[in-house]
Amino acid sequence: MFVYADNAATTRIDPDVLQAMMPALQDLYGNPSTIYSKGREAHEALDRAREQVAKAINCRPNEVYFTSCGTESDNWAIRGIARHYASKKGKHIITTNIEHHAVLETLKAMEKEGYEVTFLPVNEEGFVTAEQVEQAIRPDTVLITVMTANNEIGSIQPIEEIVKVAKAHNVFVHTDAVQAVGHIPVDVQASGVDLLSLSGHKFHAPKGVGALYVRRGVIPDNLMNGGGQERNRRPGTENLAGILGLGAAIEKATANLERDMNYVSSLRDKLIEGIVKEIPCCKINTPSHDRLPGTVNVSIKYIEGESMLLMLDMNGICATSGSACASGDLDPSHVLLAIGLPHEVAHGSVRFSLCTKNTEEEVDYILSVLPKIAQRLRDMSPLWEEAKKNETF
Numbered sequence: 001m002f003v004y005a006d007n008a009a010t011t012r013i014d015p016d017v018l019q020a021m022m023p024a025l026q027d028l029y030g031n032p033s034t035i036y037s038k039g040r041e042a043h044e045a046l047d048r049a050r051e052q053v054a055k056a057i058n059c060r061p062n063e064v065y066f067t068s069c070g071t072e073s074d075n076w077a078i079r080g081i082a083r084h085y086a087s088k089k090g091k092h093i094i095t096t097n098i099e100h101h102a103v104l105e106t107l108k109a110m111e112k113e114g115y116e117v118t119f120l121p122v123n124e125e126g127f128v129t130a131e132q133v134e135q136a137i138r139p140d141t142v143l144i145t146v147m148t149a150n151n152e153i154g155s156i157q158p159i160e161e162i163v164k165v166a167k168a169h170n171v172f173v174h175t176d177a178v179q180a181v182g183h184i185p186v187d188v189q190a191s192g193v194d195l196l197s198l199s200g201h202k203f204h205a206p207k208g209v210g211a212l213y214v215r216r217g218v219i220p221d222n223l224m225n226g227g228g229q230e231r232n233r234r235p236g237t238e239n240l241a242g243i244l245g246l247g248a249a250i251e252k253a254t255a256n257l258e259r260d261m262n263y264v265s266s267l268r269d270k271l272i273e274g275i276v277k278e279i280p281c282c283k284i285n286t287p288s289h290d291r292l293p294g295t296v297n298v299s300i301k302y303i304e305g306e307s308m309l310l311m312l313d314m315n316g317i318c319a320t321s322g323s324a325c326a327s328g329d330l331d332p333s334h335v336l337l338a339i340g341l342p343h344e345v346a347h348g349s350v351r352f353s354l355c356t357k358n359t360e361e362e363v364d365y366i367l368s369v370l371p372k373i374a375q376r377l378r379d380m381s382p383l384w385e386e387a388k389k390n391e392t393f
């Protein structure tokens with residue numbers, strides 16, 4: 001059996017999404033910036049995709065800017081706001097220490113350029129509070145950037161409350177909603193955020209297309225210089241096929257969101273219950289509340305996550321031991337360390353991320369394979385021999 005359980009890393013393209021993209025790869029090849037009918041046709045398709053995104057996150061179409069990925073959207077939001085407003089407001093930015101590298105590395109680079117960044121700690125379930133954010137706000141704070149949902153453990157942050165305290169102090173809020181859009185309700189009017197990043201390949205659109213929501217009246221400086229595309233804010237001839245895919249995918253992912261969330265959550269719960277029942281000495285790192293429907297992160301003590309992944313792969317199961325972008329890196333995940341796991345426990349972690357395409361049979365299959373793998377690896381581990389004497393099961 002083959003089970004793809006790494007949907008937080010990326011997802012497969014939905015067949016309906018592929019259909020929606022095909023015109024742009026065939027007849028709809030006009031440049032949307034040209035004025036003849038072939039170009040206008042492409043422009044109209046672009047506008048329809050923009051409307052689909054706007055409807056899904058509840059904003060105006062002209063508040064949506066297409067980008068090349070979530071990473072670009074994050075960089076643009078953070079650097080753009082800082083550059084435009086720092087001279088008036090100041091050079092202090094607030095974030096959390098469990099953000100994706102697209103945010104963390106941007107901010108670390110900006111520290112070298114003279115910005116000051118407060119990296120807020122999270123609690124053992126991976127949450128930051130609005131009170132923590134409020135206490136960190138200074139007169140020179142220009143931006144707060146807090147992710148909506150974490151890619152490794154699935155914790156969902158209290159963005160609405162954070163926005164309330166930010167507004168009281170007149171500070172902009174950006175949220176990296178790359179793991180949230182298409183999986184949980186995301187409504188920029190309800191949350192009040194100023195900027196929001198999303199990425200198509202996390203909800204069955206192709207890779208290489210994303211978007212940034214920018215509230216009307218908010219002006220991030222451009223990241224790149226060039227032509228007048230995206231209302232003079234994001235130059236470069238549009239990736240029309242990708243954008244049409246993103247539009248179709250966001251529409252499909254949000255059409256029956258509650259039903260889909262219930263379905264995926266039931267798979268997640270079954271997987272967590274099975275793991276806890278079958279594997280002694282493991283710790284579920286996904287929080288018990290305010291979490292994504294599909295994320296299951298577990299530390300299986302006394303074994304190496306990497307060996308577990310290889311054996312899962314030999315059994316046809318794709319999962320990951322941290323964020324995909326960081327694998328190949330021997331340091332344990334910064335998120336797992338931030339929630340207080342010791343290095344050796346963090347090293348023994350694996351993340352399964354499920355979506356609507358997964359089935360109960362697949363979860364049963366994971367549960368039939370994982371405990372055996374854990375046992376085999378533990379049988380080879382001197383640490384396990386020692387631990388059996390001390391652990392209470």
Ligand code: PLP
Pocket residue numbers: 008009068069070071072074100102147149150151176178179199200208210325
């Ligand atoms: N932010 C989060 C939370 C992510 O999970 C990812 C991708 O894993 C990104 C940003 C980067 O998105 P992209 O791969 O589209 O650059």
